[in-house]
Amino acid sequence: MGKTIIEKILQNHTxxxxxxxxxxxxxxxxxxxxxxxxxxxxxxxxxxxxxxKVENPDKTFFTFDCNVPANTIAYAENQHLxxxxxRKQGIQVYDVDAGIGSHVMLYEGLALPGGTVVGTDSHLNIxxxxxxxxxxxxxxxxxxxFKTGKTWFEVPETIKITINGTYDYPTTGKDLxxxxxGKMGAAGALGKCVELYGEMVDRLDLxxxxxxxxxxxxxxxxxxxxxxxxxxxxxxxxxxxKFNPVFADPDAKYSQELEFDIQGLRPHIAKxxxxxxxxxxxxxxxxxxxxxxxxxxxxxxxxxxxxxxxxLKGKKVAPGVMVKVVPATRETYxxxxxxxxxxxxxxxxxxxxxxxxxxCAQGQIGMTGKGEVQISTSNxxxxxxxxxxxxxxxxxxxxxxxxxxxxxxxxxxRVIVRK
Amino acid sequence: MKPGILKGRxxxxxxxxxxxxxxxxxxxxxxxxxxxxxTEIEKMGQYAFGxxxxxxxxxxxxxxxxxxxxxxxxxxxSSRQHAxxxxxxxxxxxxxxxxxxxxYKRNAINSGMPILTYPDxxxxxxxxxxxxxxxxxxxxxxxxxTGEYLPNADPFxxxxxxxxxxxxxxxxxxxxx
Ligand code: SF4
Numbered sequence: 001m002g003k004t005i006i007e008k009i010l011q012n013h014t015x016x017x018x019x020x021x022x023x024x025x026x027x028x029x030x031x032x033x034x035x036x037x038x039x040x041x042x043x044x045x046x047x048x049x050x051x052x053k054v055e056n057p058d059k060t061f062f063t064f065d066c067n068v069p070a071n072t073i074a075y076a077e078n079q080h081l082x083x084x085x086x087r088k089q090g091i092q093v094y095d096v097d098a099g100i101g102s103h104v105m106l107y108e109g110l111a112l113p114g115g116t117v118v119g120t121d122s123h124l125n126i127x128x129x130x131x132x133x134x135x136x137x138x139x140x141x142x143x144x145x146f147k148t149g150k151t152w153f154e155v156p157e158t159i160k161i162t163i164n165g166t167y168d169y170p171t172t173g174k175d176l177x178x179x180x181x182g183k184m185g186a187a188g189a190l191g192k193c194v195e196l197y198g199e200m201v202d203r204l205d206l207x208x209x210x211x212x213x214x215x216x217x218x219x220x221x222x223x224x225x226x227x228x229x230x231x232x233x234x235x236x237x238x239x240x241x242k243f244n245p246v247f248a249d250p251d252a253k254y255s256q257e258l259e260f261d262i263q264g265l266r267p268h269i270a271k272x273x274x275x276x277x278x279x280x281x282x283x284x285x286x287x288x289x290x291x292x293x294x295x296x297x298x299x300x301x302x303x304x305x306x307x308x309x310x311x312l313k314g315k316k317v318a319p320g321v322m323v324k325v326v327p328a329t330r331e332t333y334x335x336x337x338x339x340x341x342x343x344x345x346x347x348x349x350x351x352x353x354x355x356x357x358x359x360c361a362q363g364q365i366g367m368t369g370k371g372e373v374q375i376s377t378s379n380x381x382x383x384x385x386x387x388x389x390x391x392x393x394x395x396x397x398x399x400x401x402x403x404x405x406x407x408x409x410x411x412x413x414r415v416i417v418r419k
Numbered sequence: 420m421k422p423g424i425l426k427g428r429x430x431x432x433x434x435x436x437x438x439x440x441x442x443x444x445x446x447x448x449x450x451x452x453x454x455x456x457x458t459e460i461e462k463m464g465q466y467a468f469g470x471x472x473x474x475x476x477x478x479x480x481x482x483x484x485x486x487x488x489x490x491x492x493x494x495x496x497s498s499r500q501h502a503x504x505x506x507x508x509x510x511x512x513x514x515x516x517x518x519x520x521x522x523y524k525r526n527a528i529n530s531g532m533p534i535l536t537y538p539d540x541x542x543x544x545x546x547x548x549x550x551x552x553x554x555x556x557x558x559x560x561x562x563x564x565t566g567e568y569l570p571n572a573d574p575f576x577x578x579x580x581x582x583x584x585x586x587x588x589x590x591x592x593x594x595x596x
Contacts, residue, residue, distance in 0.1 A: 016577060016578075021573075022576060023528075023576040023577075023578045023579060024576075024577075024578065025577070025578055025581075044589075048589040048592070048593075049589075049592070049593070138498065138525075140529060140588060140589070141525070141529065141588075143589075144529075144588050144589065144592055147592045148592050148595055152528070152578040152582075154521075154524070191521055
């Protein structure tokens with residue numbers, strides 16, 4: 001019988017027979033821990049395997065991204081505990097300057113199409129962007145993975161979603177996933193994998209794929225897995241990486257097959273406090289915005305921040321609106337610097353910070369206060385997640401347009417000429 | 420080596436009003452968050468089902484080697500390990516349920532606590548107090564009290580058996596060397 005993408009990836013990494021509902025041991029290509037929970041991984045490891053080595057230091061990484069550089073003593077101590085352990089074990093640390101761990105792994109080619117990646121980041125299923133299995137796990141699971149290079153996993157069923165139709169700028173991948181999320185609901189794919197198909201999906205570039213995959217958690221999915229396009233495969237081949245991209249068999253068995261029509265999709269937005277409570281932006285009443293956050297693993301790429309700069313160039317952010325931009329990685333930050341994009345943002349009145357999870361985790365670049373309305377490009381707007389205010393989730397385009405108007409708004413397509 | 424066949428007295432966790440299995444028992448009903456500060460496993464037993472209507476006296480009634488039978492989606496909610504450990508503290512040797520919450524399942528398997536998914540749990544002819552025999556590897560259940568075989572449960576996977584036999588996830592890692 002045919003297999004879905006996730007089933008094939010798992011089958012390539014196990015001796016056990018893979019079928020939905022079965023629990024199998026899988027070999028892990030990458031095992032990682034971030035600063036959040038990383039210290040607990042180390043403590044678990046040292047308690048249970050004192051004096052022992054990790055299975056393969058070359059496949060094991062620390063990625064600090066939650067609280068960078070540490071602004072609480074607890075985080076500083078936890079990060080340093082990880083550093084000391086890493087030195088002893090010969091593990092590479094992507095330290096507080098490196099940026100969001102999942103993006104580092106995606107852009108450095110640690111994660112590869114067809115591969116398996118685990119870590120303490122609950123959004124690690126973002127690896128589905130390149131057709132890779134990624135999974136966040138608890139600290140004892142990751143300590144075990146460090147020690148053995150393996151983990152166990154219950155093979156999920158897969159839902160196939162076909163997207164019919166296309167859209168144009170200023171609609172983006174973020175609007176696509178917000179739309180899908182609205183249709184699926186917060187538990188619409190609970191415990192399942194989702195495969196996405198359709199002309200628009202084929203066309204998505206790496207950045208949009210990352211955006212889409214980063215919100216799988218918000219519909220309860222194990223992962224949204226997107227079949228890698230030629231462009232994605234070329235990206236990693238050009239890096240000199242060897243890997244085995246995986247596609248679903250034509251007779252793969254899906255638990256559900258859905259189709260959504262998105263012809264002419266308009267920009268969407270998620271209302272607080274539910275990521276799946278989404279509507280077209282132009283259906284919202286006028287809402288005054290107090291702050292804007294552009295960044296996170298959902299929309300913190302070079303492309304995103306370039307879009308923000310294209311919209312903000314030569315304009316000023318609305319008086320009284322605080323606009324925060326956080327590049328996802330150091331590499332992104334470097335390119336933005338080189339290309340003068342940070343200068344553009346600076347001149348329009350934006351706060352640009354060092355790379356990391358930024359406004360998404362623990363308020364590294366500030367939180368919202370009671371009653372404060374924030375528009376954010378991240379993936380969660382639960383109560384309290386980004387402060388005590390109200391967070392709307394939208395694309396970089398909508399967030400940037402709102403920064404200028406001071407109200408939740410998106411761009412009419414004709415105003416913007418995209419490069 | 421840990422036994423592949425378990426025998427014990429059954430507790431069918433039913434609603435006292437309807438006598439039906441209770442579905443969606445979450446981790447707060449199993450082990451209330453008021454007692455999360457407890458770290459010694461031995462002290463957790465007294466709080467098992469402490470927040471589940473009709474079953475607050477469960478810790479007093481339960482004994483070593485008992486088997487708990489529950490409805491679907493057992494252990495949904497938070498990732499607290501206490502909700503698994505409180506049963507181990509009481510000596511409960513097996514939890515059978517129509518289905519388990521994903522994190523609960525992971526926690527139980529990793530800590531070597533035997534759990535069995537039993538899709539036909541609603542139709543199984545068992546009641547509290549019955550003695551049953553369970554073959555973990557085959558998923559076979561027999562009601563010793565009535566002498567009847569019951570519909571099969573999902574057998575243990577290789578992974579689950581590996582970890583259960585070793586003791587827990589970390590012991591299994593040590594066994595791998
Ligand atoms: S940006 Fe937010 S969602 Fe993404 S990895 Fe960081 S904390 Fe998690």
